Amino acid sequence: MGYNVAGVELETDADGYLLEPDYSEEVVNVIAAAEGIELTPKHWEVVNFMREQYRENGATPNFRNMLKAINEFWPEADSKALYDLFPTGPAKQAAKVAGLPQPYGKGGY
Secondary structure, three states: OEEEEOOEEEEEOOOOOEOOOOOOHHHHHHHHHHHOOOOOHHHHHHHHHHHHHHHHHOOOOOHHHHHHHHOOOOOOOOHHHHHHHOOOOHHHHHHHHOOOOOOOOOOOO
16 A cells, blocks of 8 residues: 555555654645545644654654644543544554654554
8 A cells, every 4th residue: 555645656564654854845735635534634743743842853643642732732632532533543644644654552652
């Protein structure tokens, strides 16, 4: 399985995560559509946060650390709000939609 973005086939793993990060806006639109997600400004805030974390740390945070950090720019965010945005699991699905490789393990940082 791969995603076709601007005529280029991007390689994915068996779960649909990109093998190499792609920070283009178009990749977010393509993957979100494949996931059945209609993007809102809140989705974009979370996507940009996940991308920033990946760039800075080489990994994305686990759910607990993700929620804690997101509360700094979205104080009313809670588990339900994040699951409303990314219903199959905010930490993993947000990383997928952001065009990042699959996060492994429960540790995060």
